[in-house]
Amino acid sequence: MSAAPDVVRSAYVQLAVTDLAASRWFWVDMLGMHVQHEDEDALYLRGSDELTHHSVVLRAAPVAALDHLAYRVRTPEDVDRAERFFTELECPVRRVPAGTGTRGVGDAVRVVDPLGVPVEFFHDIARGERLIQRYDLHRGAQIARLDHYNICTPDIPAAYEYYKSLGFGCSETIEGDEHELYAAWMFRKPTVHDVALTHGPGPYLHHIGMATHESHQVLHTADVFGALGKEHHIERGPGRHGVSNAFYVYLRDPDGHRVEVYTSDYFTGDPDYETHRWNVNDDRRRDFWGNAVITSWYKEASPVHDLDGHLQPIAEGNLDESSIKVGADGLGIVKPS
Numbered sequence: 001m002s003a004a005p006d007v008v009r010s011a012y013v014q015l016a017v018t019d020l021a022a023s024r025w026f027w028v029d030m031l032g033m034h035v036q037h038e039d040e041d042a043l044y045l046r047g048s049d050e051l052t053h054h055s056v057v058l059r060a061a062p063v064a065a066l067d068h069l070a071y072r073v074r075t076p077e078d079v080d081r082a083e084r085f086f087t088e089l090e091c092p093v094r095r096v097p098a099g100t101g102t103r104g105v106g107d108a109v110r111v112v113d114p115l116g117v118p119v120e121f122f123h124d125i126a127r128g129e130r131l132i133q134r135y136d137l138h139r140g141a142q143i144a145r146l147d148h149y150n151i152c153t154p155d156i157p158a159a160y161e162y163y164k165s166l167g168f169g170c171s172e173t174i175e176g177d178e179h180e181l182y183a184a185w186m187f188r189k190p191t192v193h194d195v196a197l198t199h200g201p202g203p204y205l206h207h208i209g210m211a212t213h214e215s216h217q218v219l220h221t222a223d224v225f226g227a228l229g230k231e232h233h234i235e236r237g238p239g240r241h242g243v244s245n246a247f248y249v250y251l252r253d254p255d256g257h258r259v260e261v262y263t264s265d266y267f268t269g270d271p272d273y274e275t276h277r278w279n280v281n282d283d284r285r286r287d288f289w290g291n292a293v294i295t296s297w298y299k300e301a302s303p304v305h306d307l308d309g310h311l312q313p314i315a316e317g318n319l320d321e322s323s324i325k326v327g328a329d330g331l332g333i334v335k336p337s
């Protein structure tokens with residue numbers, strides 16, 4: 001097997017959205033992301049800490065879905081490595097030469113990975129103005145940066161092994177009494193995760209985690225949605241996660257794409273970092289204060305495209321979660337209350 005590409009971090013997401021103006025209100029006016037470029041077809045957005053062209057691309061389309069996730073790799077040669085690695089896995093692979101793909105991004109390769117998720121690997125990307133201390137431009141949720149992706153997949157052990165083969169570490173897991181794996185948080189950058197794997201029917205994009213610097217920004221975000229009578233965009237929280245220890249609120253954008261405003265997780269960069277393991281019956285794992293998790297958080301997620309923009313077929317999860325009450329993990333069967 002050829003060497004895996006050296007992934008640096010989760011870098012940007014491209015979402016298909018059905019109303020660019022409504023999306024602009026949510027992602028720019030409410031979340032406070034900065035517009036790097038916009039035209040009638042798409043918005044290119046980034047957080048205040050981000051020095052590269054964008055971390056979120058919203059593309060006008062008739063159906064809402066994930067176009068692709070994107071990982072930045074360490075060198076241009078790692079784009080070639082990615083092409084070889086996924087070709088050997090017999091995944092759909094497409095080279096996207098500079099200037100033919102996403103605005104601002106150089107030479108890239110797009111694949112449908114073994115989990116059925118469309119993913120781009122790139123190195124070269126245009127730079128943007130340094131906004132870290134442009135406090136005059138920091139607004140809304142004051143999003144600093146893209147932090148992670150959460151994907152729903154029917155076979156967590158297989159997904160875990162796949163991401164391990166890409167060199168990802170594992171910060172935390174949720175496991176059953178017999179150590180069956182319900183969820184795993186995997187990282188390349190030294191924080192809790194670049195990607196989280198959640199058991200259930202898939203492939204789906206469960207959410208995009210966007211980081212702010214402080215928990216008061218999470219609370220303020222919820223207050224502003226409430227003040228505007230837009231509280232229906234708030235799905236879960238604010239609260240404190242067990243896994244990751246982050247403070248969070250989950251929002252749904254106008255198309256239902258789930259966005260987590262997330263802050264205060266922790267460093268995972270030591271070479272001997274050990275995975276922290278939660279039991280699926282510990283009610284503090286998803287919300288450290290034991291608050292139940294709303295059913296929609298388990299049952300709803302964004303469909304994903306293949307490399308030609310067609311929706312991917314969905315496979316059912318392979319773990320029976322019927323014995324676990326709501327607030328467990330994955331997209332479990334919800335027992336009537």
Ligand SMILES: O=S(=O)(O)c1ccc(O)c(O)c1
Pocket residue numbers: 148150196209241242243244246260262285286287
């Ligand atoms: O709900 S969990 O505590 O499992 C959790 C932890 C970290 C996340 O980013 C997340 O979305 C969910």
Ligand SMILES: [Fe+2]
Pocket residue numbers: 148150196207208209260262
């Ligand atoms: Fe998250």
